[in-house]
Amino acid sequence: MSYLLTTLTKKGEVDSIITDTIDKVLVLRFGRSSDPVCLQLDDVLSKSVREVSKFVTIAVVDIDSVDVQVYVKYFDITFIPSMVFFFNAHHMKMDSGSADHTKWVGAFHRKQDFIDVVEAIYRGAMKGKLIVSCPLPPERIPKFQLLYKDV
Template structure:
């Protein structure tokens, strides 16, 4: 399913997409295509990409790529999948009740949840905010301790 989305394996590709995505939310899914939770998330991203295309761009980042490790370290991607949001080259943060506002860890429960989150980030960014509140109810926000990954 993930062949529909661009997969980035080089730091330069990530740099350019962050720099060149203007007036849209950039959604970067850090993970690996062999991971079952990543595949679940990728399925949701693929099904949503058309609906969010007016205000968002979605790409996958292969965390096993040697060239990407600078981003993996910078964003402290220890759990996968981790989804990181940008707007006009600025890292957008989301308060979803966890200690880490820098990324979304885990998959979304359903397509509409992903669309709601991206829309909230877009609206916040258009108002000049760098951090937005998560629009989802707490029971639909993945909890870190539920995720056990072989890292």
């Protein structure tokens, strides 16, 4: 389903979508199109595109692309999928009960959960807020555990 979403593989593409997306929430999904959890998330995002198109732009960023590593490092993308939100080129943060408010880690279980999250970000952004509270109940927020490779 990722083929329905704009895929970004170059730093310049990421730069321009951030600066050119005006008065809409920009959702950047960092991950791999070969990862099963990314594919599940992409399916939810693809099914949501039409409903949220008036106030949201969605793009997927291929984390294996050498040219976007500056963003992978900057947003500390350790787990995939991870989503970063922007509004008028401002990085939007969300308090979802984890220590990291800079990104959403994991997939949404339902399309409506994604829609609720981006609506909350949009409403907060329209009021000038840079951080919003997650509208989902804790049991519907993905929990992730730290996995250490090569330990």
